Amino acid sequence: MAALTAFTPTTTGVANAGAAVSASDTIDASTITSGGVYLEIINGNASSDTVTITDYGTTAAGNSLPSNTFSVTVTNGTSKIFWIRPTQVNPATGLVTVTHSVTATVTYKLYVVQ
Secondary structure, X not given: OEEOOOEOOOOOOOOOOXXXXXXXXXXXXXXXXXXXXEEEEEEOOOOOEEEEEEOOOEOOOOOEOXXXXXXXXXXXXXXXXXXXXXXXXXXXXXXXXXXXOOOOOEEEEEEEOO
């Protein structure tokens, strides 16, 4: 597992070239503010990337989510941005885990929401 590094946007801008993903990455709870973080997955691969993100939050009715994960496809040559909230952190590990079905030429950018 690799710990993802977050950037905090500023009024004068912050340079962020992105970084490579691994098959399983983590976001530490200490990185996730009360507003959460934005995770952008940029898929430069020739194949789609199935991104699975842990979510230990609850449904609107207050029920635990069945698998504590959700999966989204990021089509090849595109990107998607995900809002990761503090409620998604696994209370046992203090982490949100992000896994990928492909990793070659897939990068990420992680931004703190203030």
